[in-house]
Amino acid sequence: MRLLTPVFLLLLISAAKSQTIDDIKLPLIYFLRKLSPNNPNIDRNLNWTANSDPCSDRWRGITCNNRLQSLRSIDLESFKLTGSIDGELLSILCNSSSLTILNLNSNSLTGNLPPEISYCSQLTNLFLSDNRLSGSLPSSLPNLRNLKKLDISNNNFSGDLPWNLSDISGLDTFLADHNHFTGTIPDFDLNYFNNFNVSYNQFSGSVPLNSVNFPSSSFNGNPGLCGKPLDVSCSPPPPPSSSVSESKKAPVNTVVLISGYVLFGSTLVLLLLYFLRKKKKKNRVITPKREPSDRELLSSSEKQESNLVSEYSISSPQSAEEGSSSSLIVLSKDRRRKDLRLEELLRAPAELMRKGKRRVSEKNYENR
Structure with missing residues (x-):
């Protein structure tokens, strides 16, 4: 009986591993078909078949974690993909695995980056450069707290960058050049970055902290940007006198506001007293003059x-x-x-x- 126990445990572990692989097998095939709808045989060309194992049979572009027998990376760079990224299938893949790398560089993908990308919480590298992706970046992108490298360059992305994108503390590579982004650059501290490029967009305002660590080519093509290493200097901050005058105006405005409230309240009280007094006068009974009696008339005449x-x-x-x-x-x-x-x-x-x-x-x- 003691000999059967370890064997039974091994069977359970192997069953759990196979169940994990089976969970992502079909979603992987459908995900690939969405990426390349014009090539219905792409799954077979890459040996992605339902009767094979993605890890042990080494599907092309798939890397697994040997210890956990789990999906680790999807690398489909330069596969002539012309479809789009399916958010629902991506969320299934990320919830059923420990996906850390997604590389779709150098294809012809269209559409946007779906907000379901936030389900890939283990993602450390996201590469989407040299495609035709458009739209704004999802606001859920900063939820990827483990992200270290983000490359979205040479696309048609537009709009403002998520303001809290700089909250990803481990981010050391951000490449967003040759897009149509607008607004200001998030408050990145470039002292911790190895690669940074936001050139040829429509950014405005000042460059992030420690931008002098990078060449001016990382910021060129943004007429609204200013600050070093660019030759355009930012306008000086307002003189201290203006701030002092504003600080003086603040208590004055407060006093005026309070006085207004007091005057308004006093007026209401006076009006209330006036109406109460008027109401009392209306309710007061006016006693008519009493006619004198005959006895009173007689006594007065006497x-x-x-x-x-x-x-x-x-x-x-x-x-x-x-x-x-x-x-x-x-x-x-x-x-x-x-x-x-x-x-x-x-x-x-x-x-x-x-x-x-x-x-x-x-x-x-x-x-x-």
């Missing part, structure tokens, strides 16, 4: 009569001037209405004086 010397009242000089026919309305103690004419009012003092004299004479007679 008070007025007690202050008079008699129950008669003479009219004002103005009323007298208006005519003798005018009259004055007087209320007696029993609230009877009397209309007195001017002649009666003029006789009232004389009668009062007569009555007074009589009372005085009567009192003198009695005293005797």
Whole structure:
């Protein structure tokens, strides 16, 4: 039983290896056919057959890792390929193997570089030069963290380079000359590069750091570029005074902004108070003036009569001037209405004086 155990393990390992190779056999054949659709017999010409093994039978252009029995590189340089790169098949190949080298240089491939290239996380060398590839580079390209050499020269690529392409720390070769790239060059530190060429594009701005390590031919053909080793010097940075003035403007703008918010808030509060006050005035109940009762009228009339010397009242000089026919309305103690004419009012003092004299004479007679 102990002797059977190692044999059983070896069988499992060999089965796992064959399963890995079988997984990439058909995808490799279909990938090749996509690269050369005009040559339907190219797989047979390269000995890529379904009943053979890519590694042990040594398919042409295929290199395997002998220890892991896994796909290591696809080298199809100068195979007169006229098709395109299939992204789905490429992702299957990269997920089922440890592909580190993809060389498709010097063919006539068209189309773009598919974004599925990011699935080839083990890729260290990507060579696509001297083809007819177009479009912009996929934004997923910087995900190839193990990439060391990237050659996309002599194609029809356009657009801006991915801004984070310089984040690939191990990159030491970047060849993108003779394309139609625009924008600025990413912030490569060329002190760590062995090969660098971006000539004959439409780049603008300043060259990357340590560009003096390379000849001017690595940057020629870009009228918008400046800085050493080019003869075109970049415009000087703005003077420090401008930066100081901008720094002074910043707090002033902040103060103005805060003041505006405070004024706006105060206005809202005042408007709110105004509307609340107006609403209270509308809701306030206006009490009507109460008519005086008969008892109140009677008491007030008695008070007025007690202050008079008699129950008669003479009219004002103005009323007298208006005519003798005018009259004055007087209320007696029993609230009877009397209309007195001017002649009666003029006789009232004389009668009062007569009555007074009589009372005085009567009192003198009695005293005797």
